[in-house]
Amino acid sequence: MSIVVVGIGPGSKEDMTPAVIDxxxxxxxxxxxxxxxxFVKPYLKAEAQCIDTGMKRERERAxxxxxxxxxxxxxxxxxxxDAGIYGMASLIYEMRKERNSQTEITVLPGISxxxxxxxxxxxxxxxxxxxxxxxxxxTPWALIERRIRAAAAADFVTAVYNPRSGERYWQLYRLRxxxxxxxxxxxxxxxxxxxxxxxxxxxxxTLEAFNPEEVDMFTVVIIGNSQSYVDESKFITPRGYYRGAxxxxxxxxxxxxxxxxxxxxxxxxxxxxxxxxxxxxHAIHTTADFEMERLLWxxxxxxxxxxxxxxxxxxxxxxxxxxxxxxxxxxxxxxxxGIDVVCYINDARAVSMSRELQITRAQAAIRLAAEAYPTAxxxxxxxxxxxxxxxxxxxxxxxxPAGIIAAPVGFVHVEESKHAVKTFSTVPKIxxxxxxGGSNLAATLVNSVLTYDDAEQLKPGRDV
Numbered sequence: 001m002s003i004v005v006v007g008i009g010p011g012s013k014e015d016m017t018p019a020v021i022d023x024x025x026x027x028x029x030x031x032x033x034x035x036x037x038x039f040v041k042p043y044l045k046a047e048a049q050c051i052d053t054g055m056k057r058e059r060e061r062a063x064x065x066x067x068x069x070x071x072x073x074x075x076x077x078x079x080x081x082d083a084g085i086y087g088m089a090s091l092i093y094e095m096r097k098e099r100n101s102q103t104e105i106t107v108l109p110g111i112s113x114x115x116x117x118x119x120x121x122x123x124x125x126x127x128x129x130x131x132x133x134x135x136x137x138x139t140p141w142a143l144i145e146r147r148i149r150a151a152a153a154a155d156f157v158t159a160v161y162n163p164r165s166g167e168r169y170w171q172l173y174r175l176r177x178x179x180x181x182x183x184x185x186x187x188x189x190x191x192x193x194x195x196x197x198x199x200x201x202x203x204x205x206t207l208e209a210f211n212p213e214e215v216d217m218f219t220v221v222i223i224g225n226s227q228s229y230v231d232e233s234k235f236i237t238p239r240g241y242y243r244g245a246x247x248x249x250x251x252x253x254x255x256x257x258x259x260x261x262x263x264x265x266x267x268x269x270x271x272x273x274x275x276x277x278x279x280x281x282h283a284i285h286t287t288a289d290f291e292m293e294r295l296l297w298x299x300x301x302x303x304x305x306x307x308x309x310x311x312x313x314x315x316x317x318x319x320x321x322x323x324x325x326x327x328x329x330x331x332x333x334x335x336x337x338g339i340d341v342v343c344y345i346n347d348a349r350a351v352s353m354s355r356e357l358q359i360t361r362a363q364a365a366i367r368l369a370a371e372a373y374p375t376a377x378x379x380x381x382x383x384x385x386x387x388x389x390x391x392x393x394x395x396x397x398x399x400x401p402a403g404i405i406a407a408p409v410g411f412v413h414v415e416e417s418k419h420a421v422k423t424f425s426t427v428p429k430i431x432x433x434x435x436x437g438g439s440n441l442a443a444t445l446v447n448s449v450l451t452y453d454d455a456e457q458l459k460p461g462r463d464v
Contacts, residue, residue, distance in 0.1 A: 001103040003065050003075045005089045007082040007110020011039050012196035015111045023076050023108055029068045031061050032078035032088075040078060056137070058088065062095045069103045081112040086133055086161055114159035117192035117220040120202050122234030124190055124222045129157035134164075134171045141171070148175050152182040153265055155258065157228065157237050160221040164212060172212040172221070179223060182265040183207055184458040188224035190235040191215060204235050226257055253461035259285050260460050268293055275303040278455040279430055279448040285460075286444040295433045297418075302428040306377065306403040307452035310337055315402050317342060317376040318446060319369040321362050321386035325379050328443025332463030333450040342376075344368045362386035366393065374399035377449075381442025384408040384417040391420045394427070403428045405445045409437035 004023045009015035016039075024030065024043040032040075034052035044050065049068075053061055061077065069075045079087030089107045096103055118125045130151050136144060151158045158179075163172045179187070185208035193201040193216065203214070207223065215221060228237040260281045264270070267290070272280075276298055283292040299305075309315050318334075320326045320343045329341055344350045344365035353364035362383035369376070370393040378401045380387045387408050393399045406421050406429060408414055414435050421429060430445050447463075448455075454462055 001069045001072065001101075002106065003069050003077060003092060003103055004106045004108060005077045005079065005083045005087070005092050006108040007084070007087060007112070008036060008039055008078050008080060009111040010081060010113050010116040010196035011194070013039070013042075015116060015196050017108065017110060019108050020110060024078075026074060027076035028073040029065075029075045030078060031065050031068075031075065033057075033061075033080075036078055036080055058091055059095075062088065062091050065092065066095060066099060066101060066103060070101070079110070081114075081116075082110045083107055084109065085112050085114075085131065113161070113195055113220045114222065116195040117159070117190070117222060120192050120195060120200070121190040121204060121222060122231075122236050124188070124224055124228060124235045124237050125157055125159075126237035126239045127157060127225060127227070129159065131159045131161060132175075133161040134168060134175065135162040136168070136171070144171075145174070145178070148178050149182075152179045153262075155225045155261070157225050158223045160223070162217065163219055163221050164215045165217045172215060176207065176210060176212065179207055181270055182261060183223075184226070184261070186457055187226070188228040188230055188235050189221065190224075191219050191221040193219045195220060204230055204233060226261060227254075253459075256285070256461035257459055260458060264458070266290065273301075274455050275301045275452075278452060279303055279445050281458075281460070282444040282448040283432070283441060286440050287438075289436070291436070292432070295436060297422070297429075297431040297433050299425075299428050299430075302403070302430050303449055303452050303455075305428045306430075306449045309377075309402050310339070310450060311453075313338075314375075315339060315377050317373045319343070319366075319373055319376045319378045320442070321345065321365065321380045321408075322382040322439055324439035325381040325442045325446075328440055329379075329446050330450065330463040333447065336463065337450060339450075342369065342373065359389075360385040363389040366390050370399040375402055377402045377405070377446070379405040379407075379442045379446050381405075381407045381437060381439040382409065384410060384413040387417040387421055388413060391417070391424070394424055401427055403430075403449075405430050405442050405449075407432040407437035407441040407445065409435065409441075411435060 006020045006023050021043050024040055029049045031051045037052050065075050065077050077088050083089040092105055132147055187207040189207050189210045190204045224237055263281050263284050280296050318341045322345050323343050326341045326343045345361055350361050350364040354361045363385045366386045366389040378390055387406055404427055406418055408417055418431050418433055432441055
């Protein structure tokens with residue numbers, strides 16, 4: 001007594017394995033979903049008995065298979081693709097256990113639909129991947145959604161089976177919505193209809209542009225990971241063979257990209273303009289503090305306005321209150337954009353002025369900077385007295401900065417300094433409200449401005 005369970009592949013004869021063809025040729029009884037017999041009939045012997053059933057009749061087909069096998073007939077059960085992937089193989093084994101049958105079972109693999117679709121799209125499955133079915137006939141939707149969220153958050157390349165049908169019309173929209181919470185809008189998406197068959201259709205698009213209305217039950221959808229890209233219309237996910245030849249910059253950038261994706265997926269408010277999202281991601285990445293979502297205060301489109309000034313060459317100098325802020329601003333970005341960073345905190349004139357006037361060195365440093373660089377971009381990440389001094393210089397029209405990054409930290413005059421600087425409405429500002437702040441925050445906010453052209457693709461760390 002034996003049953004052979006075979007995967008006939010996606011539908012073309014070229015994709016059917018020789019072992020499967022041999023099994024079909026020697027079978028007395030062939031059992032399967034009626035649609036699939038058009039692909040196997042050329043290989044059946046003339047006297048073979050064909051038993052075809054409609055959809056949702058899997059248990060009936062399995063029962064028939066055991067009935068014929070127990071009559072000492074050679075039985076072949078067919079599944080499309082691979083019989084072990086959403087196919088009949090597991091049901092046959094479960095029924096053997098249920099019947100306490102001694103029937104011998106052999107499973108012959110076939111090329112799965114996602115493998116065929118992947119080959120037509122290019123090489124999308126080049127790294128870790130998962131396969132999810134959206135059919136909720138036997139799996140609760142709540143569990144399917146948990147799996148979707150896990151796949152999206154873990155950056156798996158994800159193949160989607162049973163994406164859409166007449167009654168299953170909204171689930172693919174929900175999957176796309178969940179992926180958009182964790183993935184960039186330009187994440188590569190490919191889908192193939194009727195893979196390997198006469199009316200085959202192949203499409204490559206992006207997560208944002210992907211339209212579920214173009215998908216049906218005979219379509220496999222593949223969503224790329226953060227490293228997937230399109231080259232000459234082919235969807236490719238790199239395995240990493242070239243990583244060893246890359247510099248540490250590329251490794252650092254890759255880590256930063258994954259970090260930003262994680263942060264974005266954990267934000268309380270996922271819908272916000274890019275000019276706010278980009279510096280916010282930088283602030284949380286630097287501090288691991290999600291309270292930044294509440295503390296970050298910005299003038300409307302401050303990041304875009306400041307970047308436009310940088311792009312047009314209007315910002316030639318960045319003034320910082322302390323050297324630690326200057327140290328955190330990316331040197332690669334400064335060189336790329338032709339910008340200098342100056343800090344007068346250790347200038348002998350600032351030391352002398354602070355002693356003579358009984359003010360802080362940070363105040364004295366800002367007075368010197370305001371005279372030398374009245375239109376610079378100012379980044380304050382330590383001393384509230386420096387920010388208050390900058391406000392005084394602006395109030396008396398001794399300087400008009402191109403913009404202000406305000407993130408002083410501490411307990412004395414910190415909040416007051418931030419309230420004061422908000423009043424200068426003509427100067428674009430990015431402020432960390434409250435007592436929190438620091439040199440690292442000021443520097444990373446400057447970096448967010450200098451790299452704002454990377455924001456749309458959500459790919460930070462170009463100059464790391």
